[in-house]
Amino acid sequence: MANETRSSLGGDATAERSLRGKVSHLRELLRPFIRVLRANPLTLVGFILVVIISVTAVLVALVPVITQLVLGHPILLTPYDPNGISTDYSQGPSLKHLLGTDKLGLDIFSRVLTALPLDLAIGVGIAGFALLAGGGLGLVAGYWDKPRTIGGAISAVILRVTDVFLAFPSLVLALAIAASLGRGTVPSMLAVLLTWWPYYVRLTRGEVLAVKHRPYVVAARAAGVSEVRILFRHVLRNLIEPLLVYYTLDIGTVIITFSTISFVGIGVPLEVSEWGTMVEAYEQLLLTHPWTVLAPGAAIFITVLAFSLFGDGLRDILDPRSRRTLVQAVAPTTLPGQVAVSAEA
Amino acid sequence: MGRNRSDLIVFVGKRLLQLIPVVLGVIVITFFFTHVATQNPCAVWAGAHATADQVQACIVRFGLDRPLTDQFWRYLTTLLSGDWGANPRGGVPVLLSISSAFPATLELVLASLFIMTVLGIPLGVIAANGAGRWADHLVRVFYLSGWATPTYLGAVVLAIAVGPAIGLPTKGDFASTPPFARLTHMSVLDALLALDFPAAGDALLHLILPASALALLNLGIATRMTRTSMLEVLPLDFVKTARMKGLSDFVVLYKHALRNALISTVTILGITAGVLLSGTVVIETIFQWPGIGAYAYDAIKGYNFPGTIAVVIVFAIAVVISNLLSDVLYGILDPRVEWR
Numbered sequence: 001m002a003n004e005t006r007s008s009l010g011g012d013a014t015a016e017r018s019l020r021g022k023v024s025h026l027r028e029l030l031r032p033f034i035r036v037l038r039a040n041p042l043t044l045v046g047f048i049l050v051v052i053i054s055v056t057a058v059l060v061a062l063v064p065v066i067t068q069l070v071l072g073h074p075i076l077l078t079p080y081d082p083n084g085i086s087t088d089y090s091q092g093p094s095l096k097h098l099l100g101t102d103k104l105g106l107d108i109f110s111r112v113l114t115a116l117p118l119d120l121a122i123g124v125g126i127a128g129f130a131l132l133a134g135g136g137l138g139l140v141a142g143y144w145d146k147p148r149t150i151g152g153a154i155s156a157v158i159l160r161v162t163d164v165f166l167a168f169p170s171l172v173l174a175l176a177i178a179a180s181l182g183r184g185t186v187p188s189m190l191a192v193l194l195t196w197w198p199y200y201v202r203l204t205r206g207e208v209l210a211v212k213h214r215p216y217v218v219a220a221r222a223a224g225v226s227e228v229r230i231l232f233r234h235v236l237r238n239l240i241e242p243l244l245v246y247y248t249l250d251i252g253t254v255i256i257t258f259s260t261i262s263f264v265g266i267g268v269p270l271e272v273s274e275w276g277t278m279v280e281a282y283e284q285l286l287l288t289h290p291w292t293v294l295a296p297g298a299a300i301f302i303t304v305l306a307f308s309l310f311g312d313g314l315r316d317i318l319d320p321r322s323r324r325t326l327v328q329a330v331a332p333t334t335l336p337g338q339v340a341v342s343a344e345a
Numbered sequence: 346m347g348r349n350r351s352d353l354i355v356f357v358g359k360r361l362l363q364l365i366p367v368v369l370g371v372i373v374i375t376f377f378f379t380h381v382a383t384q385n386p387c388a389v390w391a392g393a394h395a396t397a398d399q400v401q402a403c404i405v406r407f408g409l410d411r412p413l414t415d416q417f418w419r420y421l422t423t424l425l426s427g428d429w430g431a432n433p434r435g436g437v438p439v440l441l442s443i444s445s446a447f448p449a450t451l452e453l454v455l456a457s458l459f460i461m462t463v464l465g466i467p468l469g470v471i472a473a474n475g476a477g478r479w480a481d482h483l484v485r486v487f488y489l490s491g492w493a494t495p496t497y498l499g500a501v502v503l504a505i506a507v508g509p510a511i512g513l514p515t516k517g518d519f520a521s522t523p524p525f526a527r528l529t530h531m532s533v534l535d536a537l538l539a540l541d542f543p544a545a546g547d548a549l550l551h552l553i554l555p556a557s558a559l560a561l562l563n564l565g566i567a568t569r570m571t572r573t574s575m576l577e578v579l580p581l582d583f584v585k586t587a588r589m590k591g592l593s594d595f596v597v598l599y600k601h602a603l604r605n606a607l608i609s610t611v612t613i614l615g616i617t618a619g620v621l622l623s624g625t626v627v628i629e630t631i632f633q634w635p636g637i638g639a640y641a642y643d644a645i646k647g648y649n650f651p652g653t654i655a656v657v658i659v660f661a662i663a664v665v666i667s668n669l670l671s672d673v674l675y676g677i678l679d680p681r682v683e684w685r
């Protein structure tokens with residue numbers, strides 16, 4: 001039996017070899033990831049959680065739409081309609097209602113699950129917009145900062161406007177914007193969107209300033225490489241890693257800020273399932289029906305924690321300095337004002 | 346530029362001058378969002394039972410029928426003359442509310458900075474000392490958990506479940522209205538100034554839960570920062586020398602290494618002031634703390650435009666000043682930094 005297997009494999013030797021070659025190439029690429037995941041199991045936990053959360057969110061959002069198109073009627077992945085009032089009032093967690101029900105008989109598990117695509121999309125989308133908008137502005141402000149040129153003037157304007165927005169505690173500005181636009185999902189999204197980009201300007205600009213006088217950039221310029229090509233091929237490449245780490249950590253922060261606006265009652269309306277809104281709606285029930293508050297709370301906690309663990313580990317993977325193998329007396333080159341506060345958290 | 350006292354003065358002066366355009370920008374943005382995006386605030390200001398005539402009178406009275414630039418100019422000139430305006434509903438002067446609320450918030454923020462320092466720094470040292478081992482992982486889970494818990498969730502659990510369970514007060518700053526004058530509007534300080542020690546103890550008890558809820562949010566920053574800078578310091582020669590001299594682990598870690606590692610931690614604490622201020626909006630609302638965060642919430646929700654703008658100005662100034670303080674502190678602690 002064993003011999004047969006071996007010989008049948010042997011007949012396919014060439015294909016096997018090329019497959020093996022591909023696998024080892026892939027392994028080479030993934031080596032830093034595998035090493036860090038092994039050294040730090042928490043990163044692995046974060047990574048697995050991020051994958052599970054993202055896949056669930058996509059399924060919960062897309063399956064009803066697709067089944068609507070294909071079958072003509074939507075199939076919900078949630079056990080109950082998140083807004084379907086039933087006679088099972090204020091029940092504790094059971095097999096029928098995994099996370100219990102509220103006073104109207106709404107199934108908490110279904111509501112928490114329905115909120116997942118919304119909250120996750122907001123975190124990924126708003127942080128993504130901030131990354132692109134703020135990153136782009138920071139790139140311009142950092143790269144063309146020579147005084148008394150058009151670029152220098154534009155950079156100066158960008159930096160002054162950024163300073164103004166940075167001086168706002170972003171939650172307060174977001175609250176003020178959300179309150180004046182009126183209660184709703186879109187206004188509170190706009191509010192976070194408008195306040196979220198400035199930090200990326202500072203971060204990107206700092207990185208550009210650090211990179212653009214490195215010898216290899218100077219050498220590229222001396223060799224006659226065009227400015228645009230230097231910007232994209234040599235400078236931008238070095239920005240991807242710090243920005244990616246910050247972005248991953250930032251997704252959680254956006255989710256928390258967005259749900260805070262809902263929690264204080266000027267964000268998402270009550271009939272839309274959203275984690276912050278749910279905590280607000282049920283907070284007085286914490287002692288009598290704790291599951292109603294703790295379930296959406298735990299959903300935020302796990303989601304944010306997953307992205308934090310993952311981002312934290314990503315930093316170790318991407319930034320060789322944080323491996324601290326060659327630590328010597330390093331004189332601080334930046335003032336603390338330029339240190340990434342949230343990125344350190 | 347160097348490290349003379351005159352260089353420091355120039356540095357601080359320059360940064361304070363930069364405050365002027367920042368505050369102006371903040372005023373413009375907030376004014377724009379409150380006045381343009383809000384539809385007919387007079388419907389709220391005149392009260393729920395106001396007649397159409399009363400609403401119209403309100404619109405004329407607050408000049409809402411005029412061009413926006415006119416309105417802005419009027420607001421700016423009165424503000425520069427020292428008049429911060431009044432709440433359109435009820436007419437309480439904004440400056441009066443702010444000046445009593447700001448010290449209360451300062452007290453809360455300082456208390457939470459204290460908790461962050463006392464808890465966060467030792468945790469960071471423990472994590473760095475056992476880097477890569479279980480103590481490090483445990484500390485990492487702890488601070489990331491604090492980071493992942495929304496401020497409001499932590500505060501709700503503390504206010505509704507934990508507070509009553511362990512018998513700590515969860516509302517306001519005193520159990521009953523204190524008989525002494527509120528000189529500073531900082532509850533503990535006021536009670537001490539009046540030599541009313543039971544009241545001071547009461548105020549301290551009232552401070553514990555809101556300050557802890559606020560500290561929870563940023564504990565991770567202090568821990569993470571201490572861990573990172575300790576990891577930079579620990580392999581250095583002077584630490585090795587201290588260990589070789591046979592000093593105890595405690596002395597090496599906390600006296601020799603931490604002293605150098607603290608430079609960046611202390612300054613990071615200054616920068617977190619902005620995050621803490623944002624946090625006060627939620628914390629003070631839940632714990633009914635009579636501070637500027639609760640005032641901000643009321644002003645934003647009640648379309649109190651002069652109040653909203655004033656709060657934002659105060660927050661912006663506070664953020665810029667605390668950033669400046671942390672830069673100055675960094676320069677004083679680290680002799681390699683030059684003022685520029």
